[in-house]
Amino acid sequence: MKILLINPPRSPENNILKFAPEEARRFIHKKLIGPPLGLLTIAAAVKDHDVVVFDTKGEYDLEPETPPLEELVLKLLVQHQPDLVGVTTITSEFDFCIDICRTVKQFDPAILTVAGGLHATLCPQDFTDPAFNIVIPGQCPHIFRDVVKALEAGTAFESIPGILINKDGSLHKTTGKPAPWDIIDADYMMPDRNHLKRWIETYKVGNSPFPSTYVYTSLGCPYKCTFCSIWSQFRGKYYQRTVESLITELKTIDEYPVVRFADANTVVDEQFMLQLFKRIDEEGIRKTFVMDIRADVAANRPDIIERLARGGLKVVICGFESFRDEELKKYRKDSPAVDNQEAVKVFEQNGIMVRGNYVVPPDYNLKDFEALAEYADRNRVVYAGYTILTPMPGTVYYQQVKNQIIDNDYRKYNFFNSVMQSTLPHDEFHTRIGALWLIKKGVDVI
Ligand code: B12
Ligand code: SF4
Structure with a gap:
């Protein structure tokens, strides 16, 4: 076949x-x-x-x-x-x-x-x-x-x-229940990256001379942020792979010195991460790691961040989302804005570059933009991303605002286009978000 x-x-x-x-x-x-x-x-x-x-x-x-x-x-x-x-x-x-x-x-x-x-x-x-x-x-x-x-x-x-x-x-x-399938452990399917050999030179991020690949250590997310597709995709379940299956996979990808963990959140089970990095050391696996880590994890467990940094963690993507507690609450982020500032300190103390991401809701007016710019300026990170709060179909946020959606062109559902009526005129809203991308510490593009 x-x-x-x-x-x-x-x-x-x-x-x-x-x-x-x-x-x-x-x-x-x-x-x-x-x-x-x-x-x-x-x-x-x-x-x-x-x-x-x-x-x-x-x-x-x-x-x-x-x-x-x-x-x-x-x-x-x-x-x-x-x-x-x-x-x-x-x-x-x-x-x-x-x-x-x-x-x-x-x-x-x-x-x-x-x-x-x-x-x-x-x-x-x-x-x-x-x-x-x-x-x-x-x-x-x-x-x-x-x-x-x-x-x-x-x-x-x-x-x-x-x-x-x-x-x-x-x-x-079709009717009936599919046979049980343990996606993360017994039935885990090791991706065969040989299929991608032709494009390996294109898998380079920013100024890195080395190709990078994604490896997931977990699937799903235990949190329930309203705008997020990932926990809905996994019906709120969280699956953790085994340390040894990860070690086996990491050993098969010598041609990728940079590994981004493709998890929603890499550090959920802290003991698991400590064990994984112990085994990475024991096996002499040397990689530059990129991870998605929540601000509250860094703020509460600086010891873990320090350990991961020693094992090769160099870049962290951190969803700041907002600088206002009331917005974070509305998004069900379960982490106050103060954690964002604390997390940046912890990451930087450990020589980790932070990519902080903010989401901008369509109802932001000029004052909101100024307040966000002022906060982001005070809490500069090496790279910062500013995208648009988007009602992805299938999410809680979509259900909340579906009657306000004015653009059903799915091609625009990638966080870079407002699909709802913005308070500011459409072009100005996007221009102002674009201008925010200048607020960061580094000069690199990532
Ligand atoms: C890896 C990844 C990528 C990779 C690869 C994606 C690709 N196909 O090319 C790259 C880096 C290219 C990428 C790009 C983008 N991504 Co992306 N990405 C992810 C990430 C981190 C992991 C996905 C993953 O690999 N999961 C593990 C695999 C095993 O699961 P899976 O894909 O679901 O596959 C299983 C099943 O779905 C099924 N399956 C999958 N495909 C098929 C096909 C067939 C035929 C069958 C039968 C079954 C099947 O079987 C698989 C095994 O069980 C997720 C976030 C996350 N942590 O989940 C975001 C995510 C999927 N990405 C997202 C987005 C928005 C983007 C971008 C648009 C971001 C942007 N603003 O630019 C870009 C798109 C292109 C661009 N503009 O550059 C969103 C999607 C939201 C949505 N509702 O659409 C996610 C959920 C992140 C988020 N924060 O919301 N992404
Ligand atoms: S935004 Fe992050 S923490 Fe919130 S549900 Fe999605 S992956 Fe989990």
Whole structure:
């Protein structure tokens, strides 16, 4: 069975960048770089077949002259002649996911198209376009394997629990419960990064001369911030991998000196992290680590931050979100603003570069912008990101404000575009956010 798994391109929509003052533009995120771990995981589940993973993000970075998506996909179809095409998608890339599957169907309607990933998990009802045959929500390598088996055997997909079958634009959920699957431990699927060799030179972040990769130590998040997709994706559950499985994976990625832990929050189980870093030392694994760490963890456990720094932690991404306690409460962040300041101190004392991220709600007026700028200026970090509080479909925040949404173009759901009516005029709102990106300590772009 020939299987082609495609990672869609990035959404080009970025109104913060478009309206930002010229001098801020070079600091604003244009793209994030990293491996499609979801696709690599499902590729591992069907590794006995002839599987090709194609990262269109990597391809457009490697060869900017690569033809438009339709042409690129047609080329891949001719080259690989797949029986099944699988596509992963987050919200902002959903339109490209449809485009890819439509191209597949134009090329050969007999090719089975299967969609999965975060948006398929949070909003499976969106996948009614006839170009999709099957949607598999959730963490589903085993279910995907059953679909491949059924396709090979020519048996009915209806007997596979946990999938949605698209029949002429109407989705039919199969009955029954999927077999148990321990995604994080016994059934963990080690991603095979050999699929990504072609693009390794493009996986370089900022000024780093070395390629970086993502490794997850956990899935989900124990917190419940209203705007966040991650805990909804995992229905509030939190899964921790085992130390030894991480050590095994870290030993297989010598070609990546920089490792970003892809967790929602890397330090949740403190004993686990201490044990992991003890084993990293024992095994002589030397990497530069990048992690997402909550401000309250750093503020409350400086000893852990110090230990991780000794083990190679160099960059931390910290969701500050807001400088106002009442906003943090509204977002259910469970951490007061004072923790942000304390965390910065702890990280800096340990030589760790901080990327602090603020979210700007659409109702900010000029006074709010001034207050945020003043606070961010007093608490400068090396890199700072200022994005827009966005109602991602499937989140609590979406439910709270869905009647106020004025722009349903999913390509804009990447935190860089206001999809609600802003208090300031649209262009000025984005210009002011763009200008905030100048408030930071460093001169690097990351
Ligand atoms: C790694 C990662 C990336 C990587 C790779 C993504 C890719 N496909 O190219 C990179 C760095 C490129 C990336 C980019 C972006 N990302 Co990102 N990213 C993540 C991160 C940290 C981990 C995701 C992950 O790997 N999880 C582990 C894997 C195993 O889980 P999974 O993907 O869900 O896959 C499983 C299932 O879903 C399923 N599955 C997945 N795909 C498929 C396909 C098929 C066919 C099937 C059957 C099943 C299936 O099987 C897998 C195994 O069980 C998450 C945050 C988090 N901690 O979860 C954010 C996250 C997914 N990203 C997000 C966003 C918004 C972005 C950006 C738009 C950010 C930005 N503003 O620029 C950019 C997009 C492009 C750009 N502008 O640069 C949001 C998505 C929100 C949403 N509702 O859409 C998240 C949740 C972060 C957040 N804070 O909200 N990202
Ligand atoms: S914003 Fe961070 S802490 Fe809050 S639920 Fe999402 S991942 Fe967890």
